[in-house]
Amino acid sequence: MEKINRIGKIFNKIYYKIFIENFKEHLDYNFPTDFFRWDLIDYLIKKNVYSNYLEIGCDKDQLFSKVNIKNKIGVDPSNGGNVRKTSNEFFFDNKKFFDIVFIDGLHEYEQVKKDIINSLKFLNQNGVVLVHDCMPDSLGKQAVPRYKMQWNGDVWKAIVDLRQDKNLEIFTCSIDQGIGIIKKKKNTSILNLNKPIKKLKFKDYFYNYKEYMRVISITEFKNLF
Numbered sequence: 001m002e003k004i005n006r007i008g009k010i011f012n013k014i015y016y017k018i019f020i021e022n023f024k025e026h027l028d029y030n031f032p033t034d035f036f037r038w039d040l041i042d043y044l045i046k047k048n049v050y051s052n053y054l055e056i057g058c059d060k061d062q063l064f065s066k067v068n069i070k071n072k073i074g075v076d077p078s079n080g081g082n083v084r085k086t087s088n089e090f091f092f093d094n095k096k097f098f099d100i101v102f103i104d105g106l107h108e109y110e111q112v113k114k115d116i117i118n119s120l121k122f123l124n125q126n127g128v129v130l131v132h133d134c135m136p137d138s139l140g141k142q143a144v145p146r147y148k149m150q151w152n153g154d155v156w157k158a159i160v161d162l163r164q165d166k167n168l169e170i171f172t173c174s175i176d177q178g179i180g181i182i183k184k185k186k187n188t189s190i191l192n193l194n195k196p197i198k199k200l201k202f203k204d205y206f207y208n209y210k211e212y213m214r215v216i217s218i219t220e221f222k223n224l225f
């Protein structure tokens, strides 16, 4: 977990609220308490008989240690996994292909988008890319620069951006901080955004997240995948 000191947090909070956005509403998603990221991954591995897993950002292996699969690679520059690199360094000379990739590294829009695009380059046919932390409940949880301990970052913007791609089918499952699910196939519901990604604010997310993210429940997820 990235470390920021108390003074840095206070500075970032003031900076964010003055120069970027100050919006006070909160969302209450009521995420299920009996189905988490490892359950969704286990479901997909068993259903599709997947054998190659990649995790970007492993921390204390809370997830990595629970993934039961033939081959797994966990990339993290500081903790956990089994490859001590940043995701960019890993993809630079990677030659392996994966059935399932879980992206949970640096939670900033540009990096998440890069991680998704790189993962798609090394995805087997019928593979899936998952993205953690897609559903922040408040301004602070998604603010970049970061000022909160509990932080989703602006991962949501990478999903909104790629929801405009006609060759990517994307949903967001409403569990465990929101999990983006990306497949390389025709987009059956292209998002038409009326402003550039760089101009998107949390307020836009607050009022439009169901459409922006194409949010689905576990039941819908199991019917679709």
Ligand SMILES: C[S@@+](CC[C@H](N)C(=O)[O-])C[C@H]1O[C@@H](n2cnc3c(N)ncnc32)[C@H](O)[C@@H]1O
Pocket (backbone or CB within 6 Å): 001, 002, 037, 055, 056, 057, 058, 059, 060, 061, 062, 063, 064, 075, 076, 077, 078, 079, 085, 086, 087, 088, 104, 105, 106
């Ligand atoms: C939220 S934690 C991951 C949690 C873990 N995936 C889980 O499900 O419990 C984020 C991790 O991403 C790592 N990280 C930060 N920047 C990264 C980067 N550029 N590439 C890969 N990992 C990164 C951090 O070191 C941290 O351990």
